[in-house]
Amino acid sequence: MPCIGQFRRRLIPSILLFLFVFRSPNRTKTMKTQIQSLVAGALQHLADEGVIPADAIPTPNIDRTRDSKHGDFATNVAMALAKIARCKPRDLAEKLVAALPDSDQVERTEIAGPGFINFYLAPAAYHQLIPAIMEQGSAFGRSNLGAGKRVQVELVSANPTGPLHVGHGRGAAYGSAVADLLEAVGYEVHREYYVNDAGRQMDILGTSVWLRYLELCDEPLTFPANGYKGDYVWDIAATLHRDHGDSYCHSTEEVFDDIPADEPEGGDKEKHIDALIHRAKVLLGDNRYRFVFELGLNTILDDIRDDLSLFGVDFEEWYSERTLMESGEVNKMIERLRKSDHVYEEGGALWFRSTAFGDEKDRVVVRDNGQTTYFASDIAYHMDKLERGFDRVIDIWGADHHGYVPRVRAALKALGDDDSKLDVLLVQFAILFRGGEKVPMSTRSGSFVTLRELRKEVGADAARFFYVMRKCEQHLDFDLDLAKSQSSDNPVYYVQYANARICSVLRQAADKGIDAQPSSGTKNLERLTEPHEQALLVTLAKYPEAVEAAATHEEPHQLTHYVRELANDFHTYYNAHKFLIEDTALRDARMKLILATRQVLRNGLLLLGVSAPESM
Template identity: 70%
Template structure:
């Protein structure tokens, strides 16, 4: 009777939660590693929605940090190459083809507007690593040279061309992957507001800051962090950590609970963010941080590379085009978020029982086929005497269907989407076993109607579960 509402509850009614996920630096296309965080965050959000929470999905755009300046310098140098200058590209620049594409757009639309002689650019330049220098100092010096030669306005044009192009491509990739956000929150907007200064002053008033070597430090060791952290450098620039403190304070002002979904490489960052929240008088328990282990892609038994800086990686778009969104979305959430995921491309495209998403969708298609045949025979959707369902396969199926609401609640409250994936696979196995053991369109009208009702119930639960995972439920295969 509940149809699409079956499994929904009001466990979270009256509570607001923000889920921030993906939030990849807009310095290149999303790769398959980002895809796992996207799928996981989207399903956690769906589950919380189903439990009655008011859910706000958010992408934090890191559009003001050092990596963005490295991207801007990389785009400018590729542009200069296309403009006819002889450029030695920095070893620490972004080297993917997408950088050439952005540079080509700049050159095509703006001509020589941003051109400067290579001799001027590299005059008295700090040596790069291949020449015996330091790659970090070299790229920072190139960024400074670009800013000085171009001036604020022209540098911002180059910066924004890279930023806007990549953010738009990220939006497009995620939308096509079935992942949408309520807000794209700009770090630059946060910095342009007074939020950072307000945050620093709040920490200063609480006596949580001190000065050392010209920099301003946060006493994070008072809260269990391994060392104190800089919030404002000696040159007056605030750090990424300072922006993050201000952003999290902003979150907690908007919602009852915030959930951060980060890559496993951010594990050391959790205690310092919670320390800052505590130092400002907020309850750190209102922030939940879920760390996503890496997804490793395999094809033909071989591991594929994923490095944004070198440009050698498999993009999320390429993955989607190869295996389809359904298989990608399902495979990404098959395992717990804190377990490594080996993503087998060959298995994801196999039409066999070993491919779990195919197996589940095929169960749904089989149900649709049975119901279609019943309709063609003029069999109405009659009320049924379910006491006629006495076969072991029927009892197993009924028992599994009854577990669905509990599984949804556990998956949502524990942030464990894999529970739904596992549940659906078990349900599909039980239905396939039932389908192979019994006939449905039989002469015994009462038993026939009971079995068709069981088929419809299985169809509804399969559809509801797949919808939580943003995986389609095809009627024919």
């Protein structure tokens, strides 16, 4: 399998997940799924009695109620099935309620409104939740929904021609959260960074490095308009100069002899830089050119790896475009298209007939100069992903690639592969605001803010959280001042503070000689009767549902909203009641409640890639 390096293979977590899946088959049983199976049982019973047709039994839809007056859960099946059953919704609801299997979880049911069946859970159902959370610990909220299916997630995949900027940061945070969520619900996740180390842009980088090096050798020259002008290019050139002196040096006359004019001189900047690349290859020879090229590539790739790792974003694999080409996958792909008659030659180039698959225009796979296009590599890469046997393939791309999606799908269809396994999530750019003003950013002028700078300014936690607060396709206004502020207006701070506050209470308890980890059974949990406590218990119970929803919809923002809600419930509870009180039974119950709350806060934050510090 082609790859230039396999870092941090996640074997250990996979093994743990494997064990966990086999040891805890009940973990997926959220309160919601328990209600669901009760209703399913009732439906089956009605089908057996001929009230509803046996072939029309749906998976019952169970919802949390918006209003606690309507109980904890509600189902609309009676309304949904009324027509088929030729029965009034409320009448059907009554029959359903009568057919419900007994459960110690449900205290009572009620038929309401046009035909809703409301479920009121027994207090015990919530009280059992606390020991369950404490027992499962960091596994609480995880499930086996994915059933160990293999999913490949491609994220970031920025060209290694410079440091990551804040646009890549959102893709990294979002993709990482999606991958982690999928892992949490039982998928075997393979995170992959596709390294574009073969294209023309990399040649431009290598040549840029060499030209800067020549300047360090005191060769006066005009740097090309289309070259990479960032300071990091100087740094790489300086390394080359420091380690190898003048041995890569050629005179300006030699280098620029007969090179077509650059744009500022009225020429074509593309032709200018292409000629310089060619000249570099000729003057340096294959080996020495390769050396400069690799120095640039490896320096930047190392920097990107380091950057992402500090951002809490790690990969199972860094997949090299170059090895993909060298392995012959690209040619194999072209041959397959040729055999199935999906390509044709025109104007010296080889075109893929993507219009036959709904694309608006045919696309070039081999240019008239014989070079395969980036698109060709990308088709081969996706073909390879499917050949590797993944059940699902998810691409996290910048929204500017959206025109690209139909092309890749078309190509997969043409190859006879199943493109429904592919999901492409497009991530919009984030706009930074400082002091209420947009931070100007443009790649052209090189004035983009790097991910590293952002991390330094607001910290990895705030950056990770803010990046995933909105749906991926939505524009994100990133308020730097808010992200830095230590106040409850800052959602990251607010959530982390809830965790720290609980830790603080536990420290206080320890100082007072109070047992902060009471081990007495669940009996005293019945003392948790305050509305704030009930609310907190309900929110804790929702956590597995929130993880499941966020994972299945690939929407980490749902989890950010959840942890905020949980933190809010805790803070209001904290403000309303004291925990370290004389009444030991009630105190023990409250200690257990806040311990469980801390566990769930931690689990949620960690899933989002955010730390849970014990003090602020």
